[in-house]
Amino acid sequence: MIEQVRYGGDYNPEQWPRAVWDEDVRLMVEAGVNLVTVGVFSWAQLEPAERVYSFGWLHELLDLLGQAGIGVDLATPTASPPPWLSVRYPEALPVDARGARYSHGSRQHFCVCSATYRTRARRIVERLVSEVGEHQAIEMWHIHNEYGCHVPYCYCDNHAQAFRAWLQRRYGSVEALNEAWGTAFWSQRYGDFAEVLPPRLTPTFLNPGHELDYARFSNDAFLEEFLEERRVLRSARPDLPVTTNFMGFYKPLDYFAWASELDVVSTDNYSDPADPDGTMLSAMHYDLVRSLNKNVPWMVMEQTTSRVNWRRHNSAKVPGQMRALSYQAVARGATGVLFFQWRASRAGAEKYHSAMLPHSGVASPVWAEVTGLGGELARLGTFDGAGVEARVAMVFSWANWWALEAPAKPANDLTMADQLSWMYRPLYEAGATVDFCRPDEPLGRYEVVVVPSLYLVTAKEGANLVSYVERGGTAVVSFWSGIVDERDVVHLGPYGGPLRPLIGCEVLDVAPLPDGEELEVEWEDGTRTAAGFWTDVADEGDGHVLARIASGPWAGRPAVVEARRGEGRAYYVAARLDPAGLERVYGRSGAVPAEPSVLRSGPGVERVMRASAGQSYEFLINHSAEERVLEIAPGGFELLGGTQIGGRVTLPPLGVAIVRREDDRGA
Ligand code: GAL
Numbered sequence: 001m002i003e004q005v006r007y008g009g010d011y012n013p014e015q016w017p018r019a020v021w022d023e024d025v026r027l028m029v030e031a032g033v034n035l036v037t038v039g040v041f042s043w044a045q046l047e048p049a050e051r052v053y054s055f056g057w058l059h060e061l062l063d064l065l066g067q068a069g070i071g072v073d074l075a076t077p078t079a080s081p082p083p084w085l086s087v088r089y090p091e092a093l094p095v096d097a098r099g100a101r102y103s104h105g106s107r108q109h110f111c112v113c114s115a116t117y118r119t120r121a122r123r124i125v126e127r128l129v130s131e132v133g134e135h136q137a138i139e140m141w142h143i144h145n146e147y148g149c150h151v152p153y154c155y156c157d158n159h160a161q162a163f164r165a166w167l168q169r170r171y172g173s174v175e176a177l178n179e180a181w182g183t184a185f186w187s188q189r190y191g192d193f194a195e196v197l198p199p200r201l202t203p204t205f206l207n208p209g210h211e212l213d214y215a216r217f218s219n220d221a222f223l224e225e226f227l228e229e230r231r232v233l234r235s236a237r238p239d240l241p242v243t244t245n246f247m248g249f250y251k252p253l254d255y256f257a258w259a260s261e262l263d264v265v266s267t268d269n270y271s272d273p274a275d276p277d278g279t280m281l282s283a284m285h286y287d288l289v290r291s292l293n294k295n296v297p298w299m300v301m302e303q304t305t306s307r308v309n310w311r312r313h314n315s316a317k318v319p320g321q322m323r324a325l326s327y328q329a330v331a332r333g334a335t336g337v338l339f340f341q342w343r344a345s346r347a348g349a350e351k352y353h354s355a356m357l358p359h360s361g362v363a364s365p366v367w368a369e370v371t372g373l374g375g376e377l378a379r380l381g382t383f384d385g386a387g388v389e390a391r392v393a394m395v396f397s398w399a400n401w402w403a404l405e406a407p408a409k410p411a412n413d414l415t416m417a418d419q420l421s422w423m424y425r426p427l428y429e430a431g432a433t434v435d436f437c438r439p440d441e442p443l444g445r446y447e448v449v450v451v452p453s454l455y456l457v458t459a460k461e462g463a464n465l466v467s468y469v470e471r472g473g474t475a476v477v478s479f480w481s482g483i484v485d486e487r488d489v490v491h492l493g494p495y496g497g498p499l500r501p502l503i504g505c506e507v508l509d510v511a512p513l514p515d516g517e518e519l520e521v522e523w524e525d526g527t528r529t530a531a532g533f534w535t536d537v538a539d540e541g542d543g544h545v546l547a548r549i550a551s552g553p554w555a556g557r558p559a560v561v562e563a564r565r566g567e568g569r570a571y572y573v574a575a576r577l578d579p580a581g582l583e584r585v586y587g588r589s590g591a592v593p594a595e596p597s598v599l600r601s602g603p604g605v606e607r608v609m610r611a612s613a614g615q616s617y618e619f620l621i622n623h624s625a626e627e628r629v630l631e632i633a634p635g636g637f638e639l640l641g642g643t644q645i646g647g648r649v650t651l652p653p654l655g656v657a658i659v660r661r662e663d664d665r666g667a
Contacts, residue, residue: 004034005377006299006336008070009356011036013061014045015345021061024343025068027357031367032374033070036342037301038062039128040075040145041107044082047124055131066137073243073301074138076128076229078121079145080107085120092117095156098201106349108150112221113158118228125229129236140264141233142301143244147222152252153214155198159221164193166217180487181209208406208488215402219254227261245301246292248285249417251405254398256438259292268302268340269329274315277421279623280428282325283606284420286332288396290388291436299336300329305366306354316354319365320654323373324621327656330377331608331619332433333388337377380639380658383617386610390435392427392591393446394420395454395465397439403456403488404480411512411534414480419452422576423478426583430592431607443468448591451477454499458486462498469502470566474589477502478573479536480510495536502570504543504563507536511554521559521581522550529581531559536574546588549575560585602628605651616663622651636661 008028013021028036038061039046047053065072086093086104092114094102102109110117132138171177174190183189188207190196199206199214230242241263246255248267259265267289271282290298305322307314317325326337344355358364401416427434427450435446439461443449449468454461454477462482469475482499484490491497495507511534513519518530524546535554543563549555560581561572571589573582586592604624610617618636622628627650634646636659645659 003382005330005334005380005382006035006071006338007031007374007377008033008035008336008342009037009339010040010302010341011038011343012041012341012345013038014042014057015348016343020343021064024357025064025070027362028070028342029068031356031371032378033342033356034378035071035073035139035336035338036065037073037075037142037338038065039077040142041077041080042075043077043080043124046077046128047082049084050088050120051123053127053131055127058132059135062132062135062137066135070137071139072135072137073140073142074128074132075142076121076125076144076233078110078124078143078225078229079147079149081110081117081120085117089114089116091156091158092120094151094154095159097153097155097199099155101156102151106150111154111156111158112225113154113156113162115158118225121225122228122232125232129232133233133236138237138240141230141237141240141242142266143226143229143233143242146245146247146268147226147258148218148250148252149247153198153218155200159198159218160196162221163198163214163217164196166220167196167213168193170213180489181207181213182487182489183207205408208403208408211406212399212402212488215252216254216399218252219257219398222253223258223261226258230261243299243301246289248288249420251398251401251416255288255292256398259296262293263296264335265289265292265296265298266301266336267298269300270302270304270308272311272315273317273321273325279325279328279604279606280425281421282328283332283428284424284434286329286334287390287394287434288436290333294435297335299334299338300326301336301338302340303329303337304354305339305356305358305370307352309350309353314352318654319369322366322369324623324654324656326373327619327621327658328606328623331388331606331610331621333610335382376640383610384612384615386612386615386617388433389609389611390433391447392432393435393437393443393449394424395439395449395451396420396436397454397456397461399486400439400454400456403484404453406488410510414453414512414534416453419478419480423450423452423476423582426579426586427591428606429603430583430586432592433608440464443473444471446473448474448476448586448589450591451475451481451499453478454481455483456486456488457482457484457498459498465499466501466565469568469570472567474568474591475502475570476573476585476589476591477570479507479534479575501565502563503541503572504561504570505536505538505541505545505558505572505574507538507574509537511535511537517552519549519554519575520551521547521575521577523547523560523584529584530578531575531581532578533576535559535576538574543570543572546571546585547581562588602626604628605630611663614663616661618657618659618661620649620651620657620659622653622655625653627652632659633661
């Protein structure tokens with residue numbers, strides 16, 4: 001059990017002369033660093049030529065860190081094979097959809113289906129374990145780095161072969177494959193699995209079933225490689241937790257499937273500090289990551305102290321923002337906040353990426369912030385392991401994301417990210433913390449379940465959502481849900497498929513609206529809000545119409561419908577309502593409190609509750625550049641300032657308060 005929030009970063013000492021390491025460790029101690037990730041990109045240092053190993057430096061480094069009491073998250077170096085590997089074995093390099101082979105000279109240049117790569121990756125991991133696996137400084141294994149980053153899909157012949165085997169396992173016969181993909185269309189019928197290719201360059205739209213299965217297959221191929229590395233590590237040190245760093249809402253990998261294989265879920269968050277939606281997106285990122293495996297801890301493996309270097313214009317975090325954003329993660333349950341990277345590089349492609357220890361060293365204002373936060377976190381402890389309280393769940397699945405954004409749709413600008421933000425934002429602003437859930441996971445513990453455009457829904461998932469409602473739950477389901485099955489084949493009849501019981505109207509067609517066009521929406525009490533982008537063309541069904549389209553060609557059609565099912569209720573939102581409209585649905589469904597929240601004192605204040613048996617922790621973070629005055633419950637103790645607090649509270653710009661209260665709810 002970790003007794004302190006983990007604090008530190010990627011440490012790449014191989015970029016520095018030996019003398020610098022001593023200073024590094026001394027400064028790490030000064031900054032309160034207690035965990036560093038080592039070895040992520042060290043393959044060429046550890047194995048400078050095939051089967052020629054050099055581990056002396058790593059032994060020395062682990063000793064140094066261990067003596068200073070700094071834990072090591074030891075990485076396998078398989079995300080960046082050394083040049084000798086691709087020179088000798090070009091088939092280990094990935095190939096793009098046009099057939100062009102990537103070269104070495106950057107990173108992530110490997111084909112995960114290449115037996116050559118796989119053998120050598122396994123070999124270096126085995127060697128790593130046999131050389132240093134017993135070292136006391138190691139606290140955790142960090143497998144690979146950001147699987148899929150830069151090259152999520154490879155289209156080479158190794159992949160073609162593995163894909164065919166995968167399809168054979170999934171469908172059994174080529175007839176079943178033809179049926180699933182609907183290959184009667186455009187003369188795409190396959191006579192044999194051997195005719196199937198990766199979705200390489202084609203004149204126009206590929207078969208969407210083909211693309212969907214390639215996304216599934218590619219995810220599985222990376223996961224298989226991860227599991228192979230994990231097997232090696234676990235067989236030597238079954239006592240050490242295993243992680244790999246995710247990238248939040250990263251489309252190519254189904255992180256729900258991955259997270260169930262991890263002991264610690266970790267993520268890298270580089271949301272843009274200058275984006276007005278940045279804190280909302282970052283909250284959503286953390287809610288997702290916390291929810292991927294609800295039985296294990298999670299942490300931020302990478303963020304930046306100030307700038308990244310890979311956007312067109314890399315806005316710096318303003319003083320105080322790094323601290324506020326780090327507490328945002330802690331508020332949402334993170335057991336660690338780490339950075340890329342410890343010391344800013346002098347050379348290479350990331351030398352202008354901010355670090356904990358900048359080029360200017362300890363004189364930099366960033367260093368003062370880094371040591372300040374490290375000192376605070378060390379004093380705070382781990383909040384008794386208090387869990388994050390979420391009454392609301394948001395349903396999300398990667399297969400849906402893949403299918404939803406496949407081309408040739410009524411609205412090709414309907415994205416998962418937009419649908420998620422649209423439905424998440426009012427919850428975030430009202431301080432309603434959200435767990436993310438797979439559509440087939442048990443939902444009974446949530447009061448309200450929000451379902452943004454669950455376009456692809458299986459019979460099992462549909463049954464799960466319907467039974468959640470019938471047993472007393474409340475669902476808020478948006479348009480463009482229940483459209484296709486797992487093969488991307490349309491559910492006929494009024495749209496909705498297995499979700500139809502939750503849709504109290506008959507969705508006969510859909511109408512994407514011209515850019516910028518707004519429709520009026522009239523509620524039962526005569527008040528009006530607006531909708532844009534999309535409306536369903538629905539007839540009334542057995543539900544109660546709460547709001548109708550009130551202008552334009554679809555005037556009179558249902559816009560929001562409430563259906564009572566069993567013990568519960570379902571709200572169907574048939575158009576992209578404006579925030580005021582969606583807030584009304586959320587108010588009525590109980591997703592957010594009907595009366596204005598204490599947070600409405602001004603935008604930019606985030607509130608998250610954590611609780612354990614006997615204690616609660618209220619996190620208040622003012623992300624705005626102005627002072628905010630809030631009204632909070634009485635009788636708390638503010639941990640950062642060490643004072644009693646309650647009632648009216650003033651938070652300075654980027655200010656943070658953590659209010660502990662005795663709480664007998666869970667006791
Ligand atoms: C991450 C990566 C790090 C570093 C960082 C820069 O994607 O894991 O190695 O490149 O981005 O922002």
